[in-house]
Amino acid sequence: MAELGMNLFFSGKIGASSDNTFDFGHEMRVFFERQQQRMGFDDEFLADHFAICSRSAALRLMKLFHQGKSLKPVFVKRIQELLCISDREFAEFEKSFKVRALTSRNMFFAKLRLFLKHADEIASTPAYANVVFHTLKGPKVPFRRSRPLTLGELLSCYVSEQLIFTNLSGHRSYVYAIDGGIGRRALHAFDSRTGAFFRTLDPKIHRRMMWIYENFEPSFAYTPSVWTIPRLIDVLETKGAQEEH
Structure with missing residues (x-):
């Protein structure tokens, strides 16, 4: 992910993005x-x-x-x-920033199944795909501009079974952030069974996730979006309700 980014709260790229994107x-x-x-x-x-x-x-x-x-x-x-x-x-x-960013993160994972169900639609709609997720960004690599971690990029990783692992409790877990210095980077993940957020330094999990992290290539051209996680949830849920009738 150009740095899939991922220092919590403070690593969002400073730029001309919407106030609604937690940067x-x-x-x-x-x-x-x-x-x-x-x-x-x-x-x-x-x-x-x-x-x-x-x-x-x-x-x-x-x-x-x-x-x-x-x-x-x-x-x-x-x-x-x-x-x-x-x-x-x-x-x-x-x-104040942290509270809003964490609220956005929590809402995303509370509706993870909804987002995964509509992953193709989100990927094909730039305004949706470019929603900045939890102020994360892609890794800094030489000669490449770092960029925010977007909803489209995160979902593409999950759909392709990247950044997903089985934790020590045997539960399917989704990585959403990596922080810390070189050699001490911790994975932040969501346990889909318990709904808990946790941090791990497990070496077996760590090596595989870090390889994905360091070799990520963005799938979408990034342009700032005025959409937010809560607003997108409303649209997707409304669409789902209409399809049922």
């Missing part, structure tokens, strides 16, 4: 830019006070930030300080 980077940028507008600080003012690098370097960093490029945490922290966003305010923003 932490994008929403953080919007949060900062709104504060910048409220404070009346232009980039030149921020660069004059950046302090931890030259003014010209700070201007380049601000340009990259507005373009949706990833910055080192130290630079993001400095922008936060210059915009007078307290650690408490930023923590509340993060918490």
Whole structure:
């Protein structure tokens, strides 16, 4: 998956996606830019006070930030300080984002059978296929732009029996995230029997899943979608009810 991505919460590619697609980077940028507008600080003012690098370097960093490029945490922290966003305010923003992202994840797996039933329809409808799933993204690989993990890509893995394994309890489980550093990456999965979410470092499972992870190739061209998991559930359930009558 170009990096099938998968650092929980914070790895979404910063870019021009909808506020409805749980992309932490994008929403953080919007949060900062709104504060910048409220404070009346232009980039030149921020660069004059950046302090931890030259003014010209700070201007380049601000340009990259507005373009949706990833910055080192130290630079993001400095922008936060210059915009007078307290650690408490930023923590509340993060918490709000996590709650919404986790709600989306939970709703998806609660309706997993519905999504799998309509996997072909979702794959053939770009607006559906490009819904960003739980702010995950594909792996970073040399010379390839990372991208969000979309609903279409995730379902294509499940339909082809990838990212699925039998856990230690003998239950069919679906991987939806991988996080941690190299050599310590943990799999996050959903147990379809119990409905529980769990984390595993089991080496036998890990090796196979990581091979799939590192060798994933996107099946769909990605364009931001304004659709959401809850909205898509409503459409699919309505369609199913109509087909029954």
